[in-house]
Amino acid sequence: MNEKYSTWAKNELEKVKEKIEWVSENNKYKLPYTTDENGIFDNRADSKKEFRIDDGPNWWTNGFWAGILWLIYQDTKASKYCDYARIQEKMLMPVFDMYYGLHHDVGFMFVPSAVADYRLTGNEESRKTALHAASLLAGRFNAKGNYIRAWNDFDDSDTRGWAIIDCMFNISLLFWAGKETNDPRFTHIAKAHATTVMNAFIRENGSVCHIVEFDPETGKRIKSYGGQGYAHGSSWTRGQGWGLYGFVNAYMNSYDGAYLKTAEKIADFCVSKIDDSGIIPIDFDQPKEPAYEDSCGACIMAGGLIELSWQTEDANKKAVYLETAYKIIKAIAENRADYSRNCEAIVQNCSASYYNKIHHETMVYADYFYIEALYKLAGSEFKMW
């Protein structure tokens, strides 16, 4: 890694480690997602609270606090991070019995928790947990449409034919399981889904659809939906990040050159939209005002650009992707990172969705992707996905 980036990132990581040191003590027995007005993390495992079936312990981001702990562990080797991450893994175990609340996001839940544990420590229990999750994910595959169904129905909606761009990350669980068991079933499903997404989600200009609906009986593409972005046909930036980074991961897991080209196409579109500030809006097509941001999408996009800069053959693109990623992460570090004791989360100004009432909140996975991007810039060779 270029020294300019690594020296800067290592310095930033010192501040991160200082913060995670005390935040991890406060959150040993919580599944945190966002912080309240006092800067304290909530707890998705709070048994006194009532959650929707896919929320609470089933909430899709519940693997990311463990992921942060494993990122710090792979660097420091401090045993407390391993111990605390394993508490998180245990807290996720009841979801297998709940079953109905689980959907395609088992990849987000179990890659940064169980797979990370197994990769870093060889823990056999974690391997079993992760294979269990991978089998559930594989079971969501629609063989006619070659897509993984995203969500379940909790009311009278019908999402049997829905696939979403975010799932490009979840299929890393399948690629891992395929390699781990030497059973190509998992890999076939991951590749079939990625190829469908490549053909049905990615627009000519490199922007991506968030949700695409297929006919679950015939597999035919029916239509797309705007999802969490500004409008139908617009480019939700976190979705751009899921697609960009997801296709780099699919390439690194399969060496299928079409996935690398797709990642470059999405990346080139993103690079053309990012201004000098490095601050990322919720949607590249949103109006100038209100100036809603999504620091979380920013960190995901940056992580994808760094990985892509290492994979692409094109020397010019390599430099552009890396410099753009640096600009994004530096903008977060200088303007949106809170290293104080006023808030347990680091990354500020995250937005779940353009039309949510709340914007500019904290999200545990923004911290995860921020820290992960810093480790990449610092030259760490650990790969989560």
Ligand code: GLY
């Ligand atoms: N995976 C859902 C989101 O990015 O908000």
